Amino acid sequence: MNLPTRILLATVVAWSSTGAANPKTVAKPAQARPTINLRVDDSALGENKPGAPLLSYADVLEPVQKAVVSIYSTKIVRNANPLLQQLFPNLPPRESKQDGLGSGVIVTPDGYILTNNHVVEGADELKVSLADDREFTAKVIGTDPKTDVAVIKIEAEKLPVVTLADSDKLRVGDVVFAVGNPLDVGQTVTMGIVSAKNRNVKILEDVGGYEDFIQTDAAINLGNSGGALIDARGRLVGVNSAILSPSRGNIGIGFAIPVNLAASIMKSLVETGTVARGYLGVSTETITPDVAEQLGVARDTRGVVITDIVPESAAEKAGLKRNDVILGVNGHAVGTLEEMRLMIAQMAPGSVAQLRVVRDGKESKMDVTLDKFADKPDELLSGVTVQPLGAEERRRLRIDVRVTGLLVTEVEEKSPFRESLAPGAVIMEINRTPVREVEEARNMLHPGRNLLAVYYRGAARFVVVVIE
Known part of the structure; x- marks a missing residue:
């Protein structure tokens, strides 16, 4: 990784004195140096009086900084030369070492850490550096490439932890802070706002992932991955994951996994060793005005239309049919197929999903007992x-x-x-x-x-x- 060049800037002022160059100049008697009195307020910015405007978030962020860690990964890459392998079959492949950098958030006093899957993926060794400079070897508890969530653990006790917020209650405009170790310069805090919610930007498309990102303009750079997105009360609202940028540097478009989603994945990985997702068994499309009109519903209807049903699936057993329009799941409106897919996937297999469905112009509610989703059925x-x-x-x-x-x-x-x-x-x-x-x-x-x-x-x- 090429780190940015560090440049120190200074102002140089040239002084000229014609008197100093003239040997006939007579020195004046030394005069007493003036004294200067400065008005100083040595209180910290955060020491505000009750009712005074908030001028610093230092008191909020200081405990959080202790719970954010740096994660250093090492991967052994074996490169075989096809020609040499043919000539010398017993020749071992060349090995090289790749180093990676990311961040993580301690969520339990006994050492469970939330981070990104792409921070730990394929690593042969993981080192975790705490804010107090202690270093631990970490083991991977579980990963979920489909949400880019990973859980690792270090053997320690009484560690500082973050408090989790309810990320569903975030609003656009809320103040947030990104905490992590960008470019390995050391722990860094940047400030911004929630720019958008429920973003699906196809970052996880290659693995058939589930995206529901919080977008923020808080500066996020390489090395921030897996770090904390904190609200103005010092609570964890997201796990920083990605940026969109033509230059690989921050341009104010960063994305974090909502903590509600990350916490549910973490709980499943720790308690069961895997991620069990609900499965409905339908193919759907986001409804368009033209399709809505053909199906006998209002053109401005928001929802998804069922285009196919998997035989013997939960959907078929519940009586769903092709051309049914799903408007909501468990009381929450559904606007796109991505939204519905995410809602169903976050429910446990065997749980009941209540669907709001329109069939032949008539709206009704249907209960569906979800199956278990298998990424690879075989x-x-x-x-x-x-x-x-x-x-x-x-x-x-x-x-x-x-x-x-x-x-x-x-x-x-x-x-x-x-x-x-x-x-x-x-x-x-x-x-x-x-x-x-x-x-x-x-x-x-x-x-x-x-x-x-x-x-x-x-x-x-x-x-x-x-x-x-």
């Missing part, structure tokens, strides 16, 4: 895709007729289970129980050590996989 373990073993696969892979279970079809290169499982292997049992369906197998797995009975290349063996 993914059993992180990076491991499976499917029920069928007759065609059995014949092609010459698998014994006595073998039943789930066939491993793909293992991603970055999967933590790449050394234990391979495409073509059949998972016959999980924790001593036979498996045949993917969802059934997922429910058999639990955090910690799991025993798998695996058939591969004509032999059966036991494999232990650890789920953290």
